Amino acid sequence: MTSATPIDDRMIARRLAAARAIAEDAAALAMAMRPPPGGPTGTTKGMQDYLTETDGAVEKLIAERLNALYPEDGFMGEEAGSRRSGTLTWVVDPIDGTSNYARGRERWCISIGLMHGKLPVAGVIHAPALHEIYTAQRGHGAFLNGKRIKASDIADTRTAMVEMGWSPKVTPDVYAKHMRAFMSLGVMPRSCGSGALAIADVACGRQEAYLELVINLWDVAAGMVLLHEAGAVTSPFLEIGGLTGGALLFTAAPAIAGELARAAEVALD
Structure with missing residues (x-):
């Protein structure tokens, strides 16, 4: 899938670096608000579909920081239903794996993607409880904690x-x-x-x-x-x-x- 208007790789790289820094701050907030292990906290939006106070707080932090840096960019967030159009659009899941997070488990993350039109061009996935940060920019490789990654070679x-x-x-x-x-x-x-x-x-x-x-x-x-x-x-x-x-x-x-x-x-x- 392609987008009609060319983009500057350096522009995307700067935004990726900013998104990583914002994700680290968002991760610190999520960890500070993380519930202890046990039965689920928060409310449900539907069957096995959890919502915690942290979801809203983390999305608000990310949205405000991105808007301050790049007011011309669009924004789409899962929880607040925030929508703003732009040539470049940030797509955010403040806590992916909320059912795990709500029980004090470790497998959850903050996901910040950047779209150019209909094309995903950069992204950060930060899993603080696992001590893992994934980053990628289209045409420049994918990385886990700074080391390049690739899909499995298994053929069986x-x-x-x-x-x-x-x-x-x-x-x-x-x-x-x-x-x-x-x-x-x-x-x-x-x-x-x-x-x-x-x-x-x-x-x-x-x-x-x-x-x-x-x-x-x-x-x-x-x-x-x-x-x-x-x-x-x-x-x-x-x-x-x-x-x-x-x-x-x-x-x-x-x-x-x-x-x-x-x-x-x-x-x-």
């Missing part, structure tokens, strides 16, 4: 690990159908509660694929740059409705992407 599905996100918008029968299809290939299935970190795991080779039948742009905007730069294969998420609502996302290591996609009955870019 019998040694592959695949994550499938759970959503109340998907019926149990459909979810089970896809899990059975993967397991018939000898795949090890799992579900860990953060779409952004599942994407990051594919980008750095910790797992070979990730399937989410309904996911939103704020969950994946940063991660899609990671995937592109790490050499992973993805489905056409943006083209099938991901820009404006929930859509299917599938991504996989290149050597087994085709086989897994056929099993899951999904198209690839």
